[in-house]
Amino acid sequence: xxxxxxxxxxxxxxxxxxxxxxxxxxxxxxxxxxxxxxxxxxxxxxxxxxxxxxxxxxxxxxxxxxxxxxxxxxxxxxxxxxxxxxxxxxxxxxxxxxxxxxxxxxxxxxxxx
Amino acid sequence: xxxxxxxxxxxxxxxxxxxxxxxxxxxxxxxxxxxxxxxxxxxxxxxxxxxxxxxxxxxxxxxxxxxxxxxxxxxxxxxxxxxxxxxxxxxxxxxxxxxxxxxxxxxxxxxxxx
Numbered sequence: 428x429x430x431x432x433x434x435x436x437x438x439x440x441x442x443x444x445x446x447x448x449x450x451x452x453x454x455x456x457x458x459x460x461x462x463x464x465x466x467x468x469x470x471x472x473x474x475x476x477x478x479x480x481x482x483x484x485x486x487x488x489x490x491x492x493x494x495x496x497x498x499x500x501x502x503x504x505x506x507x508x509x510x511x512x513x514x515x516x517x518x519x520x521x522x523x524x525x526x527x528x529x530x531x532x533x534x535x536x537x538x539x540x
Numbered sequence: 541x542x543x544x545x546x547x548x549x550x551x552x553x554x555x556x557x558x559x560x561x562x563x564x565x566x567x568x569x570x571x572x573x574x575x576x577x578x579x580x581x582x583x584x585x586x587x588x589x590x591x592x593x594x595x596x597x598x599x600x601x602x603x604x605x606x607x608x609x610x611x612x613x614x615x616x617x618x619x620x621x622x623x624x625x626x627x628x629x630x631x632x633x634x635x636x637x638x639x640x641x642x643x644x645x646x647x648x649x650x651x652x653x654x
Binding site: 433459461470471473476517519524525526527528529530531532533534536 | 572574576581582583584585586589591630632634635640641642644645646647
């Protein structure tokens with residue numbers, strides 16, 4: 428069966444520091460990979476998605492970047508965090524093609540202080 | 541392009557009462573529709589999805605949703621609420637062609653009173 432792992436679960440970082448959130452998927456090949464951010468009362472905001480190694484689509488221009496160095500690995504990064512980057516970050520995956528379920532990781536709480 | 545609107549950011553029901561969470565969608569082509577549930581501090585998990593087979597879709601935990609094309613709706617229901625149903629619920633739509641990345645609604649928080 429497929430599993431998705433996301434870490435760290437909780438992170439407190441000072442303004443201006445770098446960020447790296449990692450996500451790996453097991454049990455499938457060539458998945459679509461996603462990074463979402465969730466802020467209170469604002470639902471899910473799609474940040475990045477990837478349909479293959481090295482292929483990243485950015486949905487919202489901002490202080491963050493994403494990379495997919497391996498087929499089942501997805502990394503969310505920032506060089507310098509802002510207070511507004513605080514939130515709950517969710518990694519997810521799905522099979523390629525329309526109508527497929529998106530499967531979410533457990534999420535990472537980021538607090539920028 | 542597609543969009544989804546969830547009516548009501550909060551819905552409050554008594555334990556044992558009917559649960560009705562509303563979702564309306566906009567789609568230029570036949571859609572795929574999903575309901576997800578999120579418990580506190582967790583990721584989302586799939587409750588059910590519509591993929592153009594039966595219009596009445598049954599999901600986990602006693603939930604079901606009915607696809608009504610004429611009303612562009614996909615409301616989620618459960619006959620009798622349980623305390624454990626208290627969570628955030630998200631409706632999502634994706635297209636059958638073109639960019640099929642799902643669009644999520646803003647979510648509805650279900651509160652269940654004893």
